[in-house]
Structures are given as C-alpha cells and as structure tokens.
Amino acid sequence: MATLILVRHARSAANGAGTLAGRTPGVGLDETGRGQAAGLPERLSGLGVRRVVVSPLQRCQETAAGVAAAHGLEPVEEPGLAEVDYGDWTGRRIADLTEEPLWKVVQQHPSAAVFPGGEGLAQMQARAVAALREHDRAVEREFGERAVWVACSHGDVIKSVLADALGTHLDAFQRIVVEPCSVSVVRFTETRPFVLKVNDTGTDLSGLVPPEHPASDAVVGGSTGTAE
Template sequence: MATVILVRHGRSTANVSGTLAGRMPDVHLDEVGTEQAARVGDRIAGVPLAGLVTSPLERCRETAQAIGRAHPARPRARTDRGLLECDYGDWQGRPLKELTKEKLWKSVQGQPSRVGFPGGETLPEMQARTVAAVRRRDAELEAEHGPDAVWVAVSHGDPLKSVLADALGMHLDLFQRLHVDPGSVSVVHYAATHPYVLAMNSHEGDLSWLAPKRPRGRRRAPREAEVGGGAGPQAPSARS
C-alpha cells in the first residue's frame, strides 16, 4: 500500500503556556511553531504527494498550509475529523502542572489502555479512531495513485503516538515510551503484510528519498523485511 508522512503540528501557544489544549478553538502556532512548519514544508517539497490531510484544528491547518505553500504542486489540505486531538473532556484547557496531581495521571502514564477522560473519550477510542482514519485514507490513495503513493497526515501528539504504536505492534500501554515533538516527522509504509516504520520523531533532513525511483509502469515487488537490514535508499547525491 502507500506511505504516510505523519507530521505533528508546530509548537502552539498552548504548548508554551503548559495548557492541555485538546480541542479548544483559537489555539495557533507561535513564532517557533511557524518556523517549524515552514521547515517541515521544505523537507517534504521534493516528495511527489498524493494527498495532504489534516486535523481541522487551527494549529494543524496552519502547519498543513505551510507544507502546501512549500510544495511545487501546491496541494490543498483536506480536513479529516479522524485526525482530531484526543477529547480530553474535563481535562481540556487545564494547566498540566495541575493535571499531574490528579489520580488519573498515573494511569495515563502507566496504563493508558484503561484510561477514560471524564466527559471525554478513552485512549483506546482515540487510537481506534485515528488508526482507522489513517489506514482508510492510505488505502484510498493507494487505490487512486498506486502503491508508490506518498501522502501527508498532520495531527497531534497523542493521536500520532497511537498510530506509531499500532504500526510497531505495541500495546497501547507502552505508547508513552514514544516521543513525537512539535514539528516532527514520522514515516510509515502500510504493506500488505504489516506496516513498516521508516522514520520516527525526525527533525532534520531532506525527505526526497521517499520519492519512487522505479520505472513507470513497472510493478513494485511486495515489501518484506530484508535479512541483515538491506542497503537502504540511495543517497541524494547518487540519484538520477
């Protein structure tokens, strides 16, 4: 199937203030976040994109717009509610320093699979929603553009960590071991057998190695794990 570039939105005003923004409206990128979004756009500019999809919240849409502006094809971002931030319910809008004192905080850290936010959704519900949205969109773009299709999904920290945990075959209780920074890039290829995580929490580097290099019309062999690790993609200077 296709390959998805998972982008966490750039740093937001809520990130700086230590507020759990959740789905609050009018949370925008700050100056650093705007620079991070522009840098992500530059990194992706050399990759032919089959799609650009984003959470509808402002900080993600602003990040997606920066990616679209930097790309030669000027792709328009489409919103998908499946990529929304977790519904933190009564926790939304509260300072993190207060939330760390809540009894539920320990479970959030150690047993996420048993956590339901008061007035919100459970973490398993968040993971099921986000993974379903990514896999559904991936299958649609593969059907439309072929198995070499590469696309971008812009979302939030916890949803993206849950997608990566699913791709890695990790239990949700372990997903807090993953880290996804603002403005970071992770890459997952969904093959017929299982997903392959190609990059995670990446901050620097040209991503044009994701561009397909096989002759037009030639079918790609099914991706399988290479014993010994394989040769990897060509270095940028070695490409034709």
C-alpha cells in the same frame, strides 16, 4: 502501498504556556511554531506529495497549509485525526494535572485511561488508525503504490498510530517521542506496516521516495542501505 508522512503540528501557544489545549478552538501556532511550519515545505520538497490530510484544529491546519500550497493541493479535513477529547481536563495546566489520580493511569496503563467528560485513549487510537488506513487505501487506488501523502495531527494521536504500526500495545505508547513539527513515516503493506522514521526533525527526507517495486516482506538480515 503508499507512503504516509505523519507530521505533528508545530509548537502552539498552548504548548508554550504548558496547558492542555485539547479541542479548544482558536489555538494557533506561536512564533516558534510559525517558524517550524515555514520550514516544513522545504523539508518535504521533492517527494511529490499527493494528498494532505489534517486534523480539524487550527494548529494543524496552520502547520500543513504551506505543504499543501507547495504541492498545489487543498487540505482534506479529517475528524478522525482530531486531538484527544480530554473532556474536563481541557484547558487546564499540565502541572496541575500531574496531581490527578488519572495521571498515573495515563502514564502507566493508557489503554485503560478515559478522560472525565471526554474519550478514552484506546478509543482515540481506534478512530485514528481506521481513518489513516482508509485514506491510505484511497491514495493508493488513485495515485498508485508509490504515492506519498501527508497527515498532520497531534502528539498523542501520532504516538498511538506508531504504536499500532510497530505492533506495540497502547500501554507502551508513552515510550514513543513525537516532538512539535516532527516527521514520522509509515508504509502500510498487505501483511504489515513498516515504520521508516520516528520523530525526525531534520531536513533531508529525500530517502522517503518509495522504490519502484515496494515489497511487503522484510529484508532478512536488515536493509542493504541506499546505493550512492
């Protein structure tokens, strides 16, 4: 069972401007985001990352470039990790979108939300989870069960993947917070996924190195922690 590190792209120009970038081409990182991305390789150093998979969009590619270079890897572009296709909402100000009737559906019943001219959030979750599980199987086949790999995607995409891993209905995914350049970690097993971290913006990720013989059973009574 490989270990998947989910990275949300660092802050983009659209994040700073309060607009919904969606799949608009040419949306890169702003100055804050570039600083966040610059610190990412150090945060993930020592983990022996075997593969870096990225959304096709520029802000994810810029975020993941340093991590891939630090591990001597060429990023793998994965359309399944692309941002939600927000359709007619793309490029609009968030403040204006909150007045749309669909906004309440997105917040309270997202599994039923389908963006005009775009895709539904349930559709997005299905294609993202399928893509990640396929890459995870491929990484484990090639590099073994202790392999660590990175996928860089978008906030709503990562939240939906975490909801799936937690066994939580998509209607509750808005309760999950995933900030720019945060790290969340999932380890898939034969019987269930384990969620090791959510929305981690710190620097010490050394504890993510998988044990020599990872198990698919949960520890009854909770983990005993890491030995000093």
